[in-house]
Each structure stands twice: as structure tokens, then as C-alpha cells.
Amino acid sequence: MPRKTHSYLLLLAPIVVLLVILPVLPHFYVFLFCTAYIFGMFALSLDFLMGYGGMPNFGQAVFFGLGAYVVTMAQIWWHVPPILSVIFPYAFVIPLSFALARVSVRGGGIYFALITIIWGDITYRTFFYEWTLGGSDGLRGATTFPLREYYIIILIATVVCYVLIRKIADSQFGMVLRAIRENETRMRFVGCKVENYRMSAFVISSCFATFAGSLYPGLYGGARPELLHWALSTLAVTMVIVGGLGSLVGALIGGFIITFLIEWSTSYLPMGGGYTIAGLILVATLLFMPKGIYPTIKRIWRS
Amino acid sequence: MLDIVLVGIMYGLTLSSIALGLSLIFGVMKILNIAHGEFYMMGAFALLITMELTGLNFWLALIPAAIIVGLLAIIFEAGLHPFYGKEPLYGLILTLGYSFFLRDAAYSFSRTTMLLPVGAGFYSIPTPLPGGFNFYGMVLPYYRFAILAIICMLYAGLWFLVKKTKYGMHIRAATQNAELLSSDGVNVKQVNRLTFCIGAALAAVAGALMGPVTTVYSDMGHEMILLAFIAVIVGGLGNIRGCLIASVVLSEIYVFLSLYLEPYWSETILGLISMVVLLITARRR
Numbered sequence: 040m041p042r043k044t045h046s047y048l049l050l051l052a053p054i055v056v057l058l059v060i061l062p063v064l065p066h067f068y069v070f071l072f073c074t075a076y077i078f079g080m081f082a083l084s085l086d087f088l089m090g091y092g093g094m095p096n097f098g099q100a101v102f103f104g105l106g107a108y109v110v111t112m113a114q115i116w117w118h119v120p121p122i123l124s125v126i127f128p129y130a131f132v133i134p135l136s137f138a139l140a141r142v143s144v145r146g147g148g149i150y151f152a153l154i155t156i157i158w159g160d161i162t163y164r165t166f167f168y169e170w171t172l173g174g175s176d177g178l179r180g181a182t183t184f185p186l187r188e189y190y191i192i193i194l195i196a197t198v199v200c201y202v203l204i205r206k207i208a209d210s211q212f213g214m215v216l217r218a219i220r221e222n223e224t225r226m227r228f229v230g231c232k233v234e235n236y237r238m239s240a241f242v243i244s245s246c247f248a249t250f251a252g253s254l255y256p257g258l259y260g261g262a263r264p265e266l267l268h269w270a271l272s273t274l275a276v277t278m279v280i281v282g283g284l285g286s287l288v289g290a291l292i293g294g295f296i297i298t299f300l301i302e303w304s305t306s307y308l309p310m311g312g313g314y315t316i317a318g319l320i321l322v323a324t325l326l327f328m329p330k331g332i333y334p335t336i337k338r339i340w341r342s
Numbered sequence: 343m344l345d346i347v348l349v350g351i352m353y354g355l356t357l358s359s360i361a362l363g364l365s366l367i368f369g370v371m372k373i374l375n376i377a378h379g380e381f382y383m384m385g386a387f388a389l390l391i392t393m394e395l396t397g398l399n400f401w402l403a404l405i406p407a408a409i410i411v412g413l414l415a416i417i418f419e420a421g422l423h424p425f426y427g428k429e430p431l432y433g434l435i436l437t438l439g440y441s442f443f444l445r446d447a448a449y450s451f452s453r454t455t456m457l458l459p460v461g462a463g464f465y466s467i468p469t470p471l472p473g474g475f476n477f478y479g480m481v482l483p484y485y486r487f488a489i490l491a492i493i494c495m496l497y498a499g500l501w502f503l504v505k506k507t508k509y510g511m512h513i514r515a516a517t518q519n520a521e522l523l524s525s526d527g528v529n530v531k532q533v534n535r536l537t538f539c540i541g542a543a544l545a546a547v548a549g550a551l552m553g554p555v556t557t558v559y560s561d562m563g564h565e566m567i568l569l570a571f572i573a574v575i576v577g578g579l580g581n582i583r584g585c586l587i588a589s590v591v592l593s594e595i596y597v598f599l600s601l602y603l604e605p606y607w608s609e610t611i612l613g614l615i616s617m618v619v620l621l622i623t624a625r626r627r
Binding site for chain 2: 095142145146148149150152153154156157158160161164165167168269273276277280312313314315317318319320321322325326329
């Protein structure tokens with residue numbers, strides 16, 4: 040498989056570049072890059088669900104936020120060492136995502152989008168108003184790592200995430216998933232259990248979102264209820280669409296663009312306005328470049 | 343007790359005018375308009391600005407508010423043109439972009455504007471009809487009855503439009519089969535535009551009417567649209583009567599739950615109700 044090795048070599052080039060620039064990056068930018076990696080991973084998990092499974096999840100931030108929350112809880116309430124605490128979220132997320140997948144997948148189509156918005160908002164409200172869970176302040180006090188070492192850890196985690204999702208998407212499972220997205224009725228006739236495949240894809244994607252979220256406290260030292268908010272889920276949808284729906288590199292690129300935009304606007308624009316620009320970019324992408332940035336660039340490069 | 347029932351009906355009708363717009367737009371255009379809550383919010387802001395700039399009283403300012411938002415909606419509808427008849431996901435995401443843009447722009451606007459008196463983003467409209475009936479010791483504010491009356495009038499007008507006019511016939515036909523309608527020589531684009539405009543104007547009037555009851559701020563539409571989504575799931579997308587009944591019933595549940603529980607629990611319970619309803623009715627859709 041010569042083409043495969045070729046694509047992995049292409050993957051190596053940006054990693055080398057990102058490692059080489061590390062010593063010369065100013066502190067602020069290292070932080071920004073770390074955030075961008077985390078949100079890039081988050082966008083990857085959603086791209087797997089949306090691009091391959093055809094399920095637009097508008098509540099993906101719930102799993103991201105739960106990852107961050109449970110890691111923080113494990114560290115400050117149960118006194119788990121920081122490295123081990125990364126394992127804990129899955130004990131909560133996997134049963135929850137099974138239950139939510141069961142409800143949401145039954146709806147199908149536009150009802151899937153609606154019901155994900157609703158349970159996303161329910162979870163956010165619970166964390167925002169329940170003071171035992173930290174309330175509107177969130178939880179603080181998780182161990183933060185030295186920034187430049189953490190940069191390397193997150194970079195490796197991103198690459199591992201990418202390779203794993205790529206493997207799953209290219210496997211037989213991923214092909215069945217794509218077939219279901221293209222023609223659900225036909226797959227039902229063939230005898231494929233569509234609901235089971237969709238639910239598995241949902242749970243896998245939520246696990247990756249949790250993984251991205253569980254790296255968040257190591258950078259910011261805690262979790263905020265905003266991490267569960269609908270705005271973050273929809274921001275992830277924006278990243279996926281801007282980068283390119285169904286192309287994993289595109290999701291990473293979209294994650295980078297949108298994260299940089301939001302951080303830049305909160306630092307330099309007087310009244311925020313990051314979401315205004317994000318909305319404009321989303322609308323412009325859909326109208327003029329509906330395939331997304333990365334597939335469009337690739338097509339121009341090829342021709 | 344009666345005053346709480348009345349509050350429930352009032353919220354229910356305002357909620358239903360959003361859910362109804364959502365449902366109408368979905369029925370005709372097969373697009374779920376996520377930015378619908380932003381039209382609700384823009385209605386309240388348009389009313390405030392009209393009152394401030396022209397000095398009109400509240401009732402007269404409702405009309406320009408609805409017209410302004412309806413005209414803006416036509417501009418936004420133009421962006422949806424490439425997505426008719428495609429997968430509904432793309433139209434939904436485009437309106438999501440609108441929602442981002444409108445909500446954040448309104449946030450920046452409401453904090454920096456010179457058009458409105460200083461309010462730091464939160465504005466209140468004084469009640470245009472103070473006082474109320476004294477009903478066996480309970481005070482039932484006149485304004486709530488005014489809201490009921492206006493929304494009932496709007497619905498009567500909408501009913502007349504949809505059932506008795508040629509445009510209404512086109513709208514009803516477009517929900518059945520838009521392609522067949524266009525092959526009959528009807529300009530479906532115009533029908534879509536009109537539907538979107540009506541839906542947005544309905545939401546805008548609801549937002550303007552709720553202005554004196556709640557605070558006017560940039561996130562007010564977002565708070566409302568989630569309840570509207572719940573109502574739409576329970577009532578069924580594209581089913582106008584179902585949406586109307588579901589909105590009123592859910593609002594009554596919401597208001598009564600808020601009496602006994604912490605306020606955020608009532609929305610959680612409504613969300614759980616919608617999930618159960620979806621699980622039960624999923625097979626029949």
C-alpha cells in the first residue's frame with residue numbers, strides 16, 4: 040500500500056513543523072496552540088459522527104464538558120493522581136452516551152438534531168445551577184502541567200486521536216457507517232442493523248470527545264459549565280463544516296481556524312464579536328465553498 | 343390558582359407563535375430554522391428602538407417592529423436558496439450561522455448602542471397597560487389579557503390567510519409537494535419567501551409582546567427557542583395544531599412545576615417529557 044505510507048509521511052511533516060516551532064513560540068501562543076489542539080480533537084470526534092455517520096450532534100459538548108468535569112472531580116474530591124484521573128470520565132460517559140444514543144438515534148433525521156440540542160441544554164443547566172457540582176463558577180483546583188511539556192503531550196494525543204479515528208473510519212465498520220449514511224433503506228434491506236451501527240458510532244465519538252475534554256483541566260486548571268453549553272457544540276459543528284465535512288484533516292484545520300479566531304477576538308476586539316465572525320465564516324463557507332476548506336484546497340492542488 | 347393558569351396560557355401562546363413559525367417554515371421549506379429565536383429577540387429590540395426613535399406608543403410600535411423583522415428575514419431567506427430540496431442538514435447549519443451572527447451582533451449592539459438609554463445590555467419596557475382585574479382577591483393584570491387578545495387576533499389572521507386566500511393555498515400545497523406546485527407554474531420561491539417572512543414576523547410580535555413581562559436582552563431568544571424545540575418535538579414538526587396544543591400544555595406544566603421546584607428543574611422535566619414522547623412516537627414518524 041504505497042499510497043497509505045505516502046499519506047502518513049505527509050502527516051509527519053506538520054508534526055515536525057509544530058515541534059520545531061515550540062522553542063521559539065511565545066508563552067501566549069503555546070497556550071493558544073494547546074487550546075487549538077484540544078478543540079481540534081473535539082472537532083475530529085464530531086466529524087467522525089457527522090461526516091461518516093451522518094448524525095449532526097448538537098450536544099457533543101456534553102461529553103467534552105463531562106470529560107473536563109470528571110477529571111477535575113477525581114483530582115480534587117477523590118484525590119486521584121493527575122495522570123490516572125484521565126481514565127475516570129469513561130465510567131460516566133459510556134453509560135450516559137449509550138442512553139442518549141438510544142433516545143436520539145430512534146428519532147432520526149431532523150429529530151436527532153432537535154433532541155441532541157435538548158439533552159445538551161438539560162445537562163448544561165444541571166451543571167450551571169447545581170451548586171454541589173460547582174455551579175456557575177465551575178470547579179477549580181486541578182493540577183496544571185508545565186506548558187511546554189504539556190504541548191508535546193497534547194500534540195502526541197492529537198496525532199493518536201487522528202490515527203485511531205482514521206483507522207476506525209477506514210475499517211469495515213466505517214464503511215458500513217458510510218453506506219448507511221448514503222442509503223439507509225438499502226442497508227436495512229441487506230439485513231444490517233442500522234440502529235446498532237449508529238449507536239456504536241455515537242458512543243465511539245462521545246469517547247473521543249471525552250478524551251479531548253479530559254485534557255482540558257491540565258491546561259486551564261479546572262472545568263467551567265460553559266464547556267457543556269450549546270454554543271460549544273455548535274462551535275464544533277462550525278469547525279467541522281468550515282474545515283470540511285467528512286475529511287478528518289479538515290476538521291483539525293477547522294478547529295485551528297475557529298479557535299484562533301475566538302481567542303484573537305476576545306483579546307483584541309472591544310466587545311467580543313468572535314461568534315459574529317464565526318457565524319459569517321460559517322455562512323460564507325456554506326454558500327461559496329460547501330465542501331469546506333481542506334477538500335477545496337486539495338481539489339485545486341490536484342488539478 | 344387562576345392567575346397561574348393565566349400565566350401558563352400567556353406563555354403558551356407566545357411560545358406557540360414561535361413553535362408555529364418553526365413548524366410552518368419546516369412544513370413549506372423543509373428547513374429547521376435555528377435562528378428563529380433570534381427573530382423573537384430582534385422583535386423586542388426593534389420595538390424598543392422604534393419607541394425610542396419615533397416616540398410611538400407601545401401598541402403602534404408593534405407594527406413597524408414586525409415589519410422590520412419581516413423584511414430582515416427576507417434578506418436572510420435569500421441565503422437559503424441553494425439549499426432547497428437538498429439534505430435538510432445544510433439548511434439547518436446555515437441558519438445556525440445566522441443564529442451565531444445575530445445573537446453576538448445583538449450582544450455587542452445592546453452594550454454599545456447610543457440609540458437606547460443606558461442599560462448595559464438589559465432593557466425593560468414599562469407595562470403599557472398597568473393595573474388589573476380584582477378577581478376574588480387575585481389581581482389579574484390587564485396586560486396578560488391584551489397579549490392573549492393580540493395573539494388570538496394574529497392567529498385568526500393567519501388562519502384566514504392560509505385557508506381562504508390564494509397564497510394560503512400555495513402554502514398548503516407547498517407542504518404537500520413543492521415540485522408539483524412549481525410545475526403548475528406557481529413561483530415556489532415567492533411562497534417560501536412569504537412563509538419565512540410570516541414566521542419571522544410572528545416570532546417578532548411574540549418577542550415584542552413579551553418585552554414588558556420579561557427583560558429584553560440578547561439571549562432572550564435562545565432561552566425561548568429551546569422550549570420551542572421541545573414543543574415542536576412533542577407536537578410534531580409541520581403539524582400546526584399539534585404545536586399549538588403542545589405549547590400551551592407544556593407551558594402549563596412548566597409554570598406549575600416552577601411553583602414547587604427550583605426553576606431550572608422545570609425545563610429539565612419538559613426536556614425529559616420530550617425525550618419520552620420521541621421514544622414512544624418514533625416508529626410512527
